[in-house]
Amino acid sequence: MDEVRVQQEPFDAAAEIAALRAGNPRIGAVVSFLGLMRDLNEGEPVATMTLEHYPGMTERSLEAIVAEARARWDLEGVRVVHRVGTLRPEEPIVLVAVASRHRGEAFRACEFVIDWLKTRAPFWKKETTATGDRWVAHRAADAEAEARWGIDPRP
Amino acid sequence: MIRLRYFASLRERLGVDEESLALPPGVADVATLRSALRERGGAWAEALAETRPVLCAVNQAMARPGDAVADGDEVAFFPPVTGG
Known part of the structure; x- marks a missing residue:
C-alpha cells in the first residue's frame, strides 16, 4: 500500500518500513x-x-510523484513521510521507502522519488544560525539530479 | 475573485500570506497576473521581477507562465522548493 504523510512529529523509520511491507x-x-x-x-x-x-x-504533489514512480517501475509499495515545523541537527527530515519484488526497481524508484521531491514538492527550509535566520537556497545539483530521470511537461 | 497565496521568502518580502483579488482587466494567465502584481511597485516589483526564479501553482498544481488563470482559482507564488 502506498502512503504519503506530512507531519510535525518525529517518525520511526523502522516502524514505517515494517508497515510498508507488512502482509505482502x-x-x-x-x-x-x-x-x-x-x-x-x-x-x-x-x-x-x-x-x-x-x-x-x-x-x-507527493502523490503525483509516487504515481509517476509506479508508472515507471513495477512496485509493491511506496511510503513517503516528510516532517514540517522546527527540527534540530541529527533529526530525520524525510523518509522514502520503496518495496518491490526485486532490488533493482526499488533502488531506482527510491532515488527517483527523492530526486523529484527535492525539485517539485512545495517545502521550504529556513535555518537559524548564530548570525540570524536564512532561507536555504535551491541547489543546482538538485535540478541536475532531477533532469537525469528525463523530461516531463513541467515549467 | 481569485485567492492568492504566497510562501516562504516571497511571503516575507511581500508581507502578506494570502489575499482575495478581483481578476484585474487583461489578466488571463500566470504571466499576466504576475505582471499585474508587479505593477503594485515597491517590494512587489522587486520580488516578482522577471529575473527572479519565482514558481507558480494554479489550484495546487505547478503552472507555467502561459497557463490560464480564471475566476475562482487559487493561485500561489513561491520561491524554488528546498524540501527533502
Whole structure:
C-alpha cells in the first residue's frame, strides 16, 4: 500500500518500513532513503531548521510523484513521510521507502522519488544560525539530479 | 475573485500570506497576473521581477507562465522548493 504523510512529529523509520511491507509476501526488496538535518550548511553552524510547506498541494504533489514512480517501475509499495515545523541537527527530515519484488526497481524508484521531491514538492527550509535566520537556497545539483530521470511537461 | 497565496521568502518580502483579488482587466494567465502584481511597485516589483526564479501553482498544481488563470482559482507564488 502506498502512503504519503506530512507531519510535525518525529517518525520511526523502522516502524514505517515494517508497515510498508507488512502482509505482502511478494516483496523481496525494500530500499529506503532517510534525509537528516545537518549541523552545518554552507560553512556555517546551524542551530535549528524550520520547514514550511503548502498544505494540500504538498500531499497532492507527493502523490503525483509516487504515481509517476509506479508508472515507471513495477512496485509493491511506496511510503513517503516528510516532517514540517522546527527540527534540530541529527533529526530525520524525510523518509522514502520503496518495496518491490526485486532490488533493482526499488533502488531506482527510491532515488527517483527523492530526486523529484527535492525539485517539485512545495517545502521550504529556513535555518537559524548564530548570525540570524536564512532561507536555504535551491541547489543546482538538485535540478541536475532531477533532469537525469528525463523530461516531463513541467515549467 | 481569485485567492492568492504566497510562501516562504516571497511571503516575507511581500508581507502578506494570502489575499482575495478581483481578476484585474487583461489578466488571463500566470504571466499576466504576475505582471499585474508587479505593477503594485515597491517590494512587489522587486520580488516578482522577471529575473527572479519565482514558481507558480494554479489550484495546487505547478503552472507555467502561459497557463490560464480564471475566476475562482487559487493561485500561489513561491520561491524554488528546498524540501527533502
